[in-house]
Amino acid sequence: MHTQSTAAVTVATAAAPGIPASSGQRNPGDESASGAPQTAEDICPECQGSGKLAQGSCANCGGTGRIVKIIGDA
Ligand SMILES: [Zn+2]
Secondary structure: OOHHHHHHHOOOOOOOOOOOOOOOOOOOOOOOOOOOOOOOEEEEEOOOOOOOEEOEOOOOOOEEEEEEEEEOOO
């Protein structure tokens, strides 16, 4: 008896290309990598958090509407 159904792995695409991931991606407006110490997400000053500009998707935040800002020590 050979079980051949073990290869039935769900090959689902986790994220469609074009949809920006919430982490692991740096945008021009990011001051540091996401998840780095002394950083926090902030509203993108270019698009005010909308992720869009008049000419289309905001390049500063990559269309996410948020940037990673370095807080530093207070
Ligand atoms: Zn933006």
